[in-house]
Amino acid sequence: MTFPRPPQPAPRFPDDFVWGVATSSYQIEGGADADGKGESIWDRFCRVPGAIADGSDGRVACDHVHRWAADLDLIAALGVDAYRFSVSWPRVQPDGRGAFNEAGLGFYDRLVDGLLARGVRPYLTLNHWDLPAVLQDAGGWAARDTVHRFVDYARQVASRVGDRVDAITTHNEPWVIAVLGHENGVFAPGLRDRRVAMQAAHHLLLSHGLALQALRAQACPSRAGIVLNLSPVFPASDSPEDAAAARLEDGRLVRWFMDPLFGRGYPADVLAFLGDDAPRVESGDLEAIATPMDFLGLNYYSRSVVRAGGWFDVHSSGKRLTDMGWEIVPECLTALLLRLHRDWPLPPLYVMENGAAFQDRLQDGHVHDGDRIDYLASHIGAVGDAIEQGVKMAGYMVWSLLDNFEWASGYAKRFGIVHVDYDTLARTPKDSYHWYRDFLQAQRRARAGGSGAVRAALRA
Numbered sequence: 001m002t003f004p005r006p007p008q009p010a011p012r013f014p015d016d017f018v019w020g021v022a023t024s025s026y027q028i029e030g031g032a033d034a035d036g037k038g039e040s041i042w043d044r045f046c047r048v049p050g051a052i053a054d055g056s057d058g059r060v061a062c063d064h065v066h067r068w069a070a071d072l073d074l075i076a077a078l079g080v081d082a083y084r085f086s087v088s089w090p091r092v093q094p095d096g097r098g099a100f101n102e103a104g105l106g107f108y109d110r111l112v113d114g115l116l117a118r119g120v121r122p123y124l125t126l127n128h129w130d131l132p133a134v135l136q137d138a139g140g141w142a143a144r145d146t147v148h149r150f151v152d153y154a155r156q157v158a159s160r161v162g163d164r165v166d167a168i169t170t171h172n173e174p175w176v177i178a179v180l181g182h183e184n185g186v187f188a189p190g191l192r193d194r195r196v197a198m199q200a201a202h203h204l205l206l207s208h209g210l211a212l213q214a215l216r217a218q219a220c221p222s223r224a225g226i227v228l229n230l231s232p233v234f235p236a237s238d239s240p241e242d243a244a245a246a247r248l249e250d251g252r253l254v255r256w257f258m259d260p261l262f263g264r265g266y267p268a269d270v271l272a273f274l275g276d277d278a279p280r281v282e283s284g285d286l287e288a289i290a291t292p293m294d295f296l297g298l299n300y301y302s303r304s305v306v307r308a309g310g311w312f313d314v315h316s317s318g319k320r321l322t323d324m325g326w327e328i329v330p331e332c333l334t335a336l337l338l339r340l341h342r343d344w345p346l347p348p349l350y351v352m353e354n355g356a357a358f359q360d361r362l363q364d365g366h367v368h369d370g371d372r373i374d375y376l377a378s379h380i381g382a383v384g385d386a387i388e389q390g391v392k393m394a395g396y397m398v399w400s401l402l403d404n405f406e407w408a409s410g411y412a413k414r415f416g417i418v419h420v421d422y423d424t425l426a427r428t429p430k431d432s433y434h435w436y437r438d439f440l441q442a443q444r445r446a447r448a449g450g451s452g453a454v455r456a457a458l459r460a
Ligand code: FCB
Pocket: 024, 027, 172, 173, 176, 229, 299, 353, 399, 406, 407, 415
């Protein structure tokens, strides 16, 4: 079989660049109420008729809670430096307050030790969306008390495994939680209220900053930061209306998070747009949010195109689309990284998720997912282009290790580099898994022997 040639890696990626692969708890773990796990807002949201495209849920998912050791073997055989996973808050603290669940903490303890035993560095995310449902009953992220509950939870997880993980991410994609979960209602908790959404966004940022301070106060050796979903935003046409809509969307998606994290407060244009829907901010909040981070992560899948007063039809752009209907535009990743580098004083920057869903077919034990290989190769190349233009990049992670529960899309959308048969739960590495493994081997030879060794390896 022939694979597209990996991007020339040797001169581009620093020796200490971290290559990884990512997952999240609700999407792979299953064990919905195993060993004392509490209910999460996603367990609950999945029961809302029509919320999930195929009517499915994460009760079993990839059954990773029982198959974790074999999954770690797959990660080790891939040859990555790092594995990014998330902790299910209701698994380790079923009520989101008070007692911690030893069985849940023990699971992540073994996972971390299992990674280290296999030579893979753990990158832990505290909140990849599965908030304990009982906290939602008390107002969820829109309630200020949840900020303090999160900080307690962060302290406990850090004191249990923080000595052995490389990086702790507070939140994954706070924009998604706030806007898709509380304003558009398409993700848990399924609310449709802009004022509530923006209060949730503020509390997510505040809890991030206070958690960073708490981890440092307990001398947690792990680095700490946040992961944002960032896309470059384009107007659909040259009209002034579309330009204004794109500027506002950039404010809500990018600057609303980046500006306060870097000490600039919330962007004035977005505050003006929000009016009465702007969040209540107490004195000291903005200082806490701007607590210096050890790293910043971004997840990148596509660009965003905005039309005033309506939706932009991606089919009109002529770009190739993934199975999610997202345009494949790797050059926009380079542009985004350059813009971040230009506009904010960044700490080490990671692409913490990048990947694509395609309609894969398992045939005779193989999945020939050339489209996914093209996607990954071109986006890794786009990161290399940004590095060559002066952006300091620290790492890149593929989303995702396994096909998994893709939120409101259910199981129909497959992002894995390993195929999962949802009847038998059998794992089958796809061609993209083998491609990434070979690419990483070439990287390692480059580290050891210089670019000549890589080029020879890639020709072989
Ligand atoms: C990101 C999420 C991740 C996954 C990918 C496709 O927004 O962080 O869990 O669903 O999208």
